[in-house]
Amino acid sequence: MALEIRSIKGTQDVLPSDTYKWQFVERLFLDTAKLYGFNEIRIPTFEDKSLFIRSVGDTTDVVQKEMYTFTDLGGRELALRPEGTAGINRAVIESGLINEALPVKLCYDISCFRAEKPQAGRFREFHQLGMELFGSHSPAADAEVIAFVSDFFNTLGLTNISLEINSIGCPNCRKNYHAALKEYFEARKADLCDTCLTRLDKNPLRILDCKSPVCKEIAKDAPIGLDYLCDECREHFEGLKKRLDALGIAYTVNPRIVRGLDYYTKTVFEFVSGDIGAQSTVCGGGRYDGLIKSLGGADQPGIGYAMGIERLLMVLEAQGIQIPKPSPCDLYIASMGENASVFAMKLASDLRNEGFAAESDLIGRSLKAQMKYADKIDAKYSMVIGDDELAAGKAKVKNMATGETHELDLNGDLSKFFYDQELAELSDSFGTGNISPEALNDLLR
Ligand code: ATP
């Protein structure tokens, strides 16, 4: 029978053959974040639609074309979150966190939803790892979050990723810049797409972010924001560059980066990979000094970024970076007969209590089928329990790779054998100065 209901276009299942990669990246991210003093926040998947309209901006592609909105049974206008910053800003205001010890440093690991055309690196449900830092006007805060991303990418062993930075100024200097942009695009109005025509009056900066090839071509020669920065914004940008230089973080200034969300002020940045084709921005972020206040909170600045997990995994794959595979089952305990089955189950339970991965037969299959399964799941060791073993209180444990066997006392400390094997494996890899992915995973476990 054919499957009648299929997954929705632009969504994906992550199967166990891949989940370990997600878990590794997510855990490394959250652990590294802790070293920088960023703790995880979890926010709802859907919010009041107007939260996104007010923060992301009603002239952005995200709000105009990509948001999943719906009316619930209570008549509320809601939206699935297209990004995390809006919800986190709401949460820090609502919880009062923004009035406590500053800076507030948060990180997150969330799913996001955008009704975009699915293609390589672009999904309708995707996932972001990100950070928000609230309460600092200093470029030190900008440098800190950028340094984190750079550090995280280095730990993963990524190369060929470039950091591009820009400043789009504050509302003060943006007035002049907007006027210059308006004049420039007004003169080329005839060729702009319909969406950009509406942006011309409301928010000409958004035209620079339009995906239409014609608008892109026109935007190429548009005035550059950096030329219009006020003294404070210029100083801030210099302060950021000075810190990145001091930290040894390479960057290029790309005056064309404006980012696709309205709340940004001053610093904007992207990490771009040379290995994953057109959707090459792995991470994007910037400063949003007016957002908290505009949502009804204190007048506190913020800075943050988000990176797409799907794109990050694409880069890892493209660069041939192996993520340590989870260590397979340490011991598969095959059994013959009811008594042996009960004993095997208890043995597996005891071993798990000692931190080893153990499995026993749950289907009641033949010994041959059980051993085939042990092979399939890549068990490191196997053991067969039958009436003889039960009577003798001894059983042979077999190394599945070498075929080597050891007789073990079933009533003794079975876990000692596995500790010894693990230690030997670890010292072997330390001896060669080369820790295997499995051993590394054991260490992390
Ligand atoms: P793009 O230029 O690719 O449209 P964006 O500017 O819309 O990206 P942001 O809103 O800044 O992206 O989101 C931050 C990151 O989230 C992106 O750099 C990307 O890695 C990831 N991302 C955004 N949209 C998608 C999507 N539809 N599918 C997968 N990942 C995405």
Ligand code: MG
């Ligand atoms: Mg986009």
